[in-house]
Each structure stands twice: as structure tokens, then as C-alpha cells.
Amino acid sequence: MQTVLYDASFEGFFTAVFEIYEYRISQPDIQREGAAAVSLFGNTHTVHTDRNKAGRVIKKLQEKLYEDAFRQLYWSFLSAQPGIENTLFRYTRYALSSSQQITTDYSNADVLTIQQTAKKMGREKHRMEAFxxxxxxxxxxxxxxxxxxxxxxxxxxxxxxxxxxxxxxxxxxxxxxxxxxxxxxxxxxxxxxxxxxxxxxxxxxxEKEALYQSLWQTYFNSTNITARKNMPLHIRHMPRRYWKYLTEKKPY
Known part of the structure; x- marks a missing residue:
């Protein structure tokens, strides 16, 4: 297995994909620079981001995938989950080699992982926009x-x-x-x-910020009907880890 190091950028990743094909690296292990545990005696290929190389792979992939599927791929990349680069590479290789759409082939572990990861990203995106x-x-x-x-x-x-x-x-x-x-x-x-x-x-x-926050807390508390309080449902829609962002959840 050969370690392929890239600069953690989206274009850097696709440059790595291009060079894996270019240099015929048969067993690549794609890692972000600074995050990889690289052996001093290991076989390492360092990628220098090249927009032209990356663009060629992205263009070909966009021809193979629906727009929504390419969005899922990008969102999965942003998740930065351990090993996601190698999952994305196998997904890309599968898409480029297939004559049919692969995006609903959930029997393929990599397709399923990308779909599930993109869903997690979508939920986090929605919550950040709301909270x-x-x-x-x-x-x-x-x-x-x-x-x-x-x-x-x-x-x-x-x-x-x-x-x-x-x-x-x-x-x-x-x-x-x-x-x-x-x-x-x-x-x-x-x-x-x-x-x-x-x-x-x-x-x-x-100087008015404290007043604005106090008014918002007053409004929130006045519209909160104690008799209809359902904390399990509330937490399901608004997990506790997001409360630290919310003015209405600060001590009143």
C-alpha cells in the first residue's frame, strides 16, 4: 500500500485521484498532510494541487453522476470523517468505470457510506442554519x-x-x-x-446587545406554554449540544 498525501483541499483530493491513475498506484491510501502517520521507510507519494488535473477528473465525474449525487460527494468530503478520502476514491473509481448510474446501488458499501454521510451533513447544515x-x-x-x-x-x-x-x-x-x-x-x-x-x-x-437578548428571552418565555411542555420531543428537535448557541437557553 502506498500513502498518497494531499493538502486537504477538494481540488487537492481530485489531483490525488488523477495522479493515482497517472502513476498507476495500485493500492493507494489517501491521507491529509499533517494527519497521516507516515513511516520513514514507507512508500509515499506527495500530491501538489493542480487545478487542471483536478478539473479533468471533476468534469468526467460530473458527466457520470447526477447533480445531486455530486453534491453528496462534496458534502461527504467536507465531513472529514476518518478514511473518507479512500471511500471517496473507491466511489469515484466505481462511477468512472460503470456504464450506468451508481448512485442508488446501496449494495455497494462505498455508495451507501457516501449517502449516509451526506445525510448527516445535511442535518448538521440545517441545524446550524436554524440555531x-x-x-x-x-x-x-x-x-x-x-x-x-x-x-x-x-x-x-x-x-x-x-x-x-x-x-x-x-x-x-x-x-x-x-x-x-x-x-x-x-x-x-x-x-x-x-x-x-x-x-x-x-x-x-x-451597548444595546444585552437589552436585545433580554427582550428575546422574555418573548421566548412568554410564548412557552408550561402545561404543553414535552422535553423529550423538544430535545429530539433541538439536541442539547446546540443549546449553547441559543440566546433563549441562556440563564434568564
Whole structure:
């Protein structure tokens, strides 16, 4: 087995796929740089991302797959689950070698894994879009700090760009140490040090932010009918791990 190292980008992955065919690597083990346990005496192929090579594979694959199936492939890549690159490679190889659509062949373990992983990503995307709550700083920036199970920031950027088109906002993923920033024109990825103390955080809030949060909590509590409270159902639709994002779940 030969380790194939790439830079963790989507184009880097498809460059790796191209070079596996180009160099006829028969038993590839695709790993992200920095995450692979590579033996000093092992056989390693290092990939340098090439947009032309990646584009050729992507174009061919898009010809073979329905649009929704290629979306599932991309979402599965973003999940960054252990071993997902090798699953994606086998899926890609199966698609390219088949004369028929493979996307509903759930007897194939890789097709089934991609479909299940994309579903998990879809649920996380939906929950982030529903549960993110912004806070306003003194300079008019709306920001939210999140730590989703998967890397869903690329998937939710359009939702927030369309919904908050007239506001500058930042959503920062503390797990993956990067964020998406909207400057009223475009969304871009940013890497910043977002480690602040409670005193520092309080100092950057807009003076009306505490009032807005209090009003929202009051509204939420006033519409919550105690006699109809169903906590198991509530938790099923709003798992506890998301409560830390919600203004209405903070101490009132």
C-alpha cells in the first residue's frame, strides 16, 4: 500500500485521484498532510494541487453522476470523517468505470457510506442554519461562534448571505479554527485568534446587545406554554449540544 498525501483541499483530493491513475498506484491510501502517520521507510507519494488535473477528473465525474449525487460527494468530503478520502476514491473509481448510474446501488458499501454521510451533513447544515444566534459588536459587526460536528461553514454561507444581506457578519468555527466573513459584498474565509476572556467579550458588545437578548428571552418565555411542555420531543428537535448557541437557553 502506498500513502498518497494531499493538502486537504477538494481540488487537492481530485489531483490525488488523477495522479493515482497517472502513476498507476495500485493500492493507494489517501491521507491529509499533517494527519497521516507516515513511516520513514514507507512508500509515499506527495500530491501538489493542480487545478487542471483536478478539473479533468471533476468534469468526467460530473458527466457520470447526477447533480445531486455530486453534491453528496462534496458534502461527504467536507465531513472529514476518518478514511473518507479512500471511500471517496473507491466511489469515484466505481462511477468512472460503470456504464450506468451508481448512485442508488446501496449494495455497494462505498455508495451507501457516501449517502449516509451526506445525510448527516445535511442535518448538521440545517441545524446550524436554524440555531445560530448572532451578537452585535460596537462596530456593527454581527458575530456567532459555533463548533459543529462537521465542517458545514461552506454549506451555510449562502443561507446567511441571502438572509442577512444588509449586515456585516462573521461565523467562526472554534473546532476548525476558521470562519466565514460577509462584508456586504462577498463571503470570504478568515483565520483569526478568537480566544477571548469574558471581560474582553463584554467590552466589544454593542451597548444595546444585552437589552436585545433580554427582550428575546422574555418573548421566548412568554410564548412557552408550561402545561404543553414535552422535553423529550423538544430535545429530539433541538439536541442539547446546540443549546449553547441559543440566546433563549441562556440563564434568564
Amino acid at each position: 445560530i444566534r448572532f451578537q452585535q459588536t460596537k462596530d456593527g459587526l454581527y458575530y456567532a461562534v459555533v463548533s459543529p460536528d462537521f465542517n458545514v461553514l461552506p454549506l451555510i454561507s449562502r443561507h446567511f448571505e441571502e438572509r442577512y444581506a444588509d449586515q456585516r457578519w462573521l461565523i467562526y468555527d472554534t473546532t476548525r479554527k476558521y470562519g466565514i466573513f460577509y462584508d456586504l459584498n462577498t463571503v470570504s474565509e478568515v483565520s483569526i485568534d478568537f480566544t477571548t476572556s469574558p471581560q474582553d467579550t463584554a467590552a466589544i458588545y454593542d
